[in-house]
Amino acid sequence: MSTTDPSDPLDPVEALERLGRLALREHCMKSLLQSVAELATEVMPGNLEASVSLLINDRSSTAVFTGRLALDCDESQYGRGYGPCLHAAGSGELVEIADARIETRWRDYMEHAVEHGALSSLSVPLPINEGIAGAINVYARKPHAFDEDSRSVGTRFAAYAAVVAANMYAYEEARDLIEHLERRVESRAVIERATGILMERYELTADQSLQALTRAARYTDTKARDIADTLVRTGEFPEL
Known part of the structure; x- marks a missing residue:
């Protein structure tokens, strides 16, 4: 029978192993970051809430959060343009x-945090990619919730999470590029079939057929690819 207290923090090594086992193809960036935020609350003791804030081309937002307190504290900083999570992400x-x-820094934000019950916090940088920075933010309802061990664990965890998030970002970029190229190939094939139909139907040259397709798209305020697709599937073509 296990004697482990369910409230005991998760072993950092196990947390890192869980991150490492996340299969990129089974996640999107949001679900992966949600796992990061949830694990962040498990590796530190106490009744904590966590979030991942992102700074993309100087625009800040909270990607994921584990509770309303974390979201409220994050968004309060965005409205002011400063605060611990923004400083961690930016610096x-x-x-x-x-x-x-x-705390003497960011006094108006601190008053807001105290009013909502966040008496201490830890924001750890989460560098993801060029132009994209972030921070894992952990909020506690008591003061002095973090010690040297929790700071060390948070730093190690964030560094590993940053690598996983960067890999996820690269994976999504590659997947999006492949999908874009596939759509372009499919679109080109449909347009070529449509111009072939117009050449045969109206005895046009290839250039004249393409011009007719472009003109139909412009006059009907429709994409040429959609006009071509309708022609291929139904044989219908707008009367100009």
């Missing part, structure tokens, strides 16, 4: 708020 520096009640 690449770990930011700890030991006691929001006496």
